[in-house]
Amino acid sequence: MIISENAxxxxxxxxxxxxxxQLDSSKGKEPLAYLHGHKNIIPGLEKAMExxxxxxxxxxxxxxxxxxxxxxxxxxxEVPRKTFQAEDITVGMRFVAQTxxxxxxxxxxxxxxxxxxxxxxxxxxxxKLTFDVRIETVREATEEELTHDHVHGAGxxxx
Ligand code: ZN
Numbered sequence: 001m002i003i004s005e006n007a008x009x010x011x012x013x014x015x016x017x018x019x020x021x022q023l024d025s026s027k028g029k030e031p032l033a034y035l036h037g038h039k040n041i042i043p044g045l046e047k048a049m050e051x052x053x054x055x056x057x058x059x060x061x062x063x064x065x066x067x068x069x070x071x072x073x074x075x076x077x078e079v080p081r082k083t084f085q086a087e088d089i090t091v092g093m094r095f096v097a098q099t100x101x102x103x104x105x106x107x108x109x110x111x112x113x114x115x116x117x118x119x120x121x122x123x124x125x126x127x128k129l130t131f132d133v134r135i136e137t138v139r140e141a142t143e144e145e146l147t148h149d150h151v152h153g154a155g156x157x158x159x
Contacts, residue, residue, distance in 0.1 A: 001053065001138050001139070001140070002051055002052065002053045002138070003036050003049050003050055003051060003052050003053065003135070003138055004036065004037075004050065004051070005036060005037040006035065006036065006037060006038075006140070006141050006146060007035075007036040007037075007138050007139070007140065007141065008033065008034075008035055008036075008137075008138070008139050008140065008141040008142075008145060008151045008156075009033070009034055009035075009036055009049060009135065009137070009138050009151075010030075010031040010032065010033045010135075010136045010137040010138075010151075010154075010155050011026075011031050011032060011049075011133055011134060011135045011136055012026045012027065012031045012032075012133070012134045012136060013025065013026050013032060013131050013132060013133050013134075014026075014027065014131070014132040015129060015130070015131055016129075016130045016132075017127050017128070017129065017130075018127070018128040018130070023124070023129075026155075030154045030155040031136045031137070031154075031155045032155055033150075033151035033153065033154070033155035033156035034046075034150070034151060034156075035141055035145060035146070035149060035150055035151050036049060036050070038149050038150070040149070040150055040151075042062060042066065042067045042068065043066045043067075044060065044061075044062030044063065044066030044067055044129075045060055045062060045131055045133075047066070048060040048131075048133075049133075049135070052135055052138075053135065053138055054135050054136060054137055054138050055134075055135065056133075056134075056135045057132075057133065057134045057135075058133050059130060059131070059132055059133070060130070060131040060133060061128065061129070061130050062128070062129045062130070062131065063128060064125065064126050064127060064128065067124065067127065067128075067129050068122040068123075068124040068125045068126075068127070068129075069121075069122065069125050069126075070125065070126055071121050071125045071126035072121060072125075075119060075120040075121045076109070076117065076118070076119045076120075076121070077117070077118055077120075078115045078116070078117050078118075079115065079116055079117075079118060080114065080115060080116075081111075081112075081113070081114055081115055081116050083116070084116060089108060089111050089116055090108065090111065091108055091109060091110065091111060092107065092108060093107070093108040094106070094107055094108075095107075095108070095118070097118075097120075104120055105120070106118040106119060106120045107119050107120075107123060
């Protein structure tokens with residue numbers, strides 16, 4: 001069957017940035033499973049999947065707007081180092097900040113003696129992404145999967 005609304009899709013991928021650096025890959029792991037049309041994956045990739053079938057191989061280029069969004073400057077903040085309880089704060093550390101809108105994941109992008117710069121943008125925001133994709137399996141989703149908005153089993157949710 002071809003990929004359309006409510007298909008359960010399993011695919012292998014390798015993700016690279018515009019400089020050709022590999023950011024992520026499913027190689028050697030289970031293929032990634034998603035439910036088509038349910039925003040389980042970024043819009044640019046989901047759109048490219050439409051109409052494809054098992055065995056198809058493709059290269060998908062995704063602009064930030066169709067990926068993890070543009071970098072928003074207001075999500076980058078410099079805060080006093082004493083705000084943090086941790087002794088050793090290094091670039092790349094991840095914290096969950098409590099905000100009035102709920103928990104927010106931030107990454108440390110710079111550290112001085114006095115301040116820590118934290119960034120709440122997604123780590124892949126602002127990046128042009130390239131996905132090398134091989135579609136492994138396309139099947140009808142089960143009623144339960146549709147109710148849950150995700151695919152169950154290997155590569156999907158285990159519960
Ligand atoms: Zn579920």
